[in-house]
Amino acid sequence: MINQLVKKIEELKAPIVVGLDPMLDYVPEQIKEKAFSEYGETLEGAGEAIWQFNKGILDATSDLIPAVKPQIAMYEQFGIEGLKAFHKTCAYAQEKGLVIIGDIKRGDIGSTSKAYAVGHVGKVQVGSKSYRGFEEDFVTVNPYLGSDGVKPFIDVCKEEKKGIFVLVKTSNPSSGEFQDQLIDGKPLYELVAQKVAQWGEEHMGDSYSYIGAVVGATYPEMGAALRKVMPKNYILVPGYGAQGGKGSDLAPFFNKDGLGAIVNSSRGIIAAYKQEKYAKFGPEAYADASRQAVLDMKEDLENALVGR
Amino acid sequence: MINQLVKKIEELKAPIVVGLDPMLDYVPEQIKEKAFSEYGETLEGAGEAIWQFNKGILDATSDLIPAVKPQIAMYEQFGIEGLKAFHKTCAYAQEKGLVIIGDIKRGDIGSTSKAYAVGHVGKVQVGSKSYRGFEEDFVTVNPYLGSDGVKPFIDVCKEEKKGIFVLVKTSNPSSGEFQDQLIDGKPLYELVAQKVAQWGEEHMGDSYSYIGAVVGATYPEMGAALRKVMPKNYILVPGYGAQGGKGSDLAPFFNKDGLGAIVNSSRGIIAAYKQEKYAKFGPEAYADASRQAVLDMKEDLENALVGR
Numbered sequence: 001m002i003n004q005l006v007k008k009i010e011e012l013k014a015p016i017v018v019g020l021d022p023m024l025d026y027v028p029e030q031i032k033e034k035a036f037s038e039y040g041e042t043l044e045g046a047g048e049a050i051w052q053f054n055k056g057i058l059d060a061t062s063d064l065i066p067a068v069k070p071q072i073a074m075y076e077q078f079g080i081e082g083l084k085a086f087h088k089t090c091a092y093a094q095e096k097g098l099v100i101i102g103d104i105k106r107g108d109i110g111s112t113s114k115a116y117a118v119g120h121v122g123k124v125q126v127g128s129k130s131y132r133g134f135e136e137d138f139v140t141v142n143p144y145l146g147s148d149g150v151k152p153f154i155d156v157c158k159e160e161k162k163g164i165f166v167l168v169k170t171s172n173p174s175s176g177e178f179q180d181q182l183i184d185g186k187p188l189y190e191l192v193a194q195k196v197a198q199w200g201e202e203h204m205g206d207s208y209s210y211i212g213a214v215v216g217a218t219y220p221e222m223g224a225a226l227r228k229v230m231p232k233n234y235i236l237v238p239g240y241g242a243q244g245g246k247g248s249d250l251a252p253f254f255n256k257d258g259l260g261a262i263v264n265s266s267r268g269i270i271a272a273y274k275q276e277k278y279a280k281f282g283p284e285a286y287a288d289a290s291r292q293a294v295l296d297m298k299e300d301l302e303n304a305l306v307g308r
Numbered sequence: 309m310i311n312q313l314v315k316k317i318e319e320l321k322a323p324i325v326v327g328l329d330p331m332l333d334y335v336p337e338q339i340k341e342k343a344f345s346e347y348g349e350t351l352e353g354a355g356e357a358i359w360q361f362n363k364g365i366l367d368a369t370s371d372l373i374p375a376v377k378p379q380i381a382m383y384e385q386f387g388i389e390g391l392k393a394f395h396k397t398c399a400y401a402q403e404k405g406l407v408i409i410g411d412i413k414r415g416d417i418g419s420t421s422k423a424y425a426v427g428h429v430g431k432v433q434v435g436s437k438s439y440r441g442f443e444e445d446f447v448t449v450n451p452y453l454g455s456d457g458v459k460p461f462i463d464v465c466k467e468e469k470k471g472i473f474v475l476v477k478t479s480n481p482s483s484g485e486f487q488d489q490l491i492d493g494k495p496l497y498e499l500v501a502q503k504v505a506q507w508g509e510e511h512m513g514d515s516y517s518y519i520g521a522v523v524g525a526t527y528p529e530m531g532a533a534l535r536k537v538m539p540k541n542y543i544l545v546p547g548y549g550a551q552g553g554k555g556s557d558l559a560p561f562f563n564k565d566g567l568g569a570i571v572n573s574s575r576g577i578i579a580a581y582k583q584e585k586y587a588k589f590g591p592e593a594y595a596d597a598s599r600q601a602v603l604d605m606k607e608d609l610e611n612a613l614v615g616r
Contacts, residue, residue: 073416074420077441116384119381124351132387145482145483170453172418175454
């Protein structure tokens with residue numbers, strides 16, 4: 001799946017992943033009205049609204065992008081009905097040929113991490129049959145519990161030719177509180193990155209590992225340092241756009257081959273129609289606004305990579 | 309809710325939480341057969357089997373225990389159908405008057421943590437109405453992202469009079485890989501514990517804070533040190549029993565008032581009938597075996613606390 005991701009990034013010239021993190025506030029009124037008229041102002045109605053919203057964006061952008069990254073929390077907040085919308089979104093993105101990075105940030109003790117891995121990127125056994133609980137190709141994993149919380153994901157990914165992105169340096173303002181603390185002169189995030197490089201060797205694709213890392217666009221200097229620590233690991237870069245990361249900040253996350261990083265934008269794309277820049281599209285054409293935002297992001301990244 | 313938890317622990321003389329972490333392997337054949345005959349060997353059948361299994365245990369133990377801790381991964385592995393069983397289990401435990409600690413180990417950037425908090429311990433807004441996605445009283449939270457990944461949980465918990473347990477030192481073998489690393493001479497877990505103490509002051513109950521910590525029974529010396537760093541924070545102690553923690557290891561986790569800690573046992577209770585010690589109950593009476601295991605654990609803890 002990492003080979004497929006790299007191939008798609010090269011073909012489309014778009015190291016871009018669209019974060020499908022729908023808030024109900026982002027969903028245009030016409031979609032909410034339709035969903036609520038059918039299911040009422042209920043959790044089911046909310047699930048239907050975000051699913052229809054996502055479907056529109058997928059229909060409008062899937063030929064431009066290699067991957068989507070649904071953030072499961074945005075679905076989980078609506079309980080079971082929200083998670084049904086998550087599942088539907090992943091299945092539809094898969095039909096469209098997209099690589100699905102489930103942003104689930106799970107991680108637990110060994111036996112529990114195994115259950116998460118089986119549910120999200122593997123198959124669960126029920127008597128003599130086996131099933132997929134959810135349909136993702138990659139998931140994000142929290143490293144706080146150490147190797148035995150990460151290894152079960154790697155084991156399942158080996159069987160399935162799928163992968164993970166381990167949180168190394170996250171994009172949020174207080175990420176440094178623990179992640180930047182110095183251990184023998186090196187920040188914790190670098191120690192985690194060294195482990196990611198090591199875990200990555202266990203599960204290599206053609207040129208990159210199936211085991212990647214998350215490093216926030218909001219910390220470009222750290223991105224440059226971490227790029228060197230993890231030369232064979234893909235870096236998933238959140239924080240571009242709405243969180244403050246700019247195209248020009250992103251060059252350090254890439255290798256000299258122009259590969260090695262995939263940049264996420266969520267709000268900046270899925271709620272593009274709410275920005276002044278794309279206001280001309282209006283809520284009815286929200287998906288066209290998203291398409292334009294993808295094209296603009298692609299150009300921004302191309303300039304950043306050419307200009308370095 | 310922390311006041312209620314403390315009160316129940318005192319009344320029942322049982323600082324015990326039963327981990328509802330059902331693997332299909334734990335579920336006696338008669339329950340699986342019934343579920344599969346009704347729904348087939350499907351995800352729905354698996355969900356039904358684990359729900360019926362849990363119901364039996366809840367019916368047999370709820371008068372003895374203050375709380376249950378369902379581990380969401382064990383349900384999530386079966387996809388939507390598993391999560392329905394999680395939801396049903398929480399709702400039934402609530403009917404039985406139990407405090408529900410959702411072992412979800414979530415944690416993300418601010419806006420995303422807020423969605424998790426809203427979904428698990430708060431209410432989500434849908435148009436003019438609001439709903440609970442899941443029914444938990446406490447949830448476990450991963451601190452790797454720092455304060456702004458934890459604060460949204462605290463904010464929602466303040467509104468709802470609910471609480472969280474933050475991962476400090478986990479029970480698994482490799483937990484030391486990152487958590488034990490020294491920062492200015494102090495391990496990372498202690499730095500996290502200091503933050504927990506600080507966050508805890510923001511949301512105090514009568515004698516203990518709504519913000520607790522997770523510290524594994526498998527690390528009793530660290531438990532003693534952390535008890536002092538977090539005198540007002542309840543410690544949720546996993547790792548007793550099947551993971552290797554013994555009753556005699558647990559005294560250091562408690563304060564002099566005999567309070568301040570709640571010890572989890574999962575497999576040791578819910579799959580008790582599989583142990584030689586409780587084999588006489590047999591699979592038919594698995595829930596009675598669980599009841600006996602709770603009584604034995606209660607005695608083990610009483611001895612540990614009296615003997616210190």
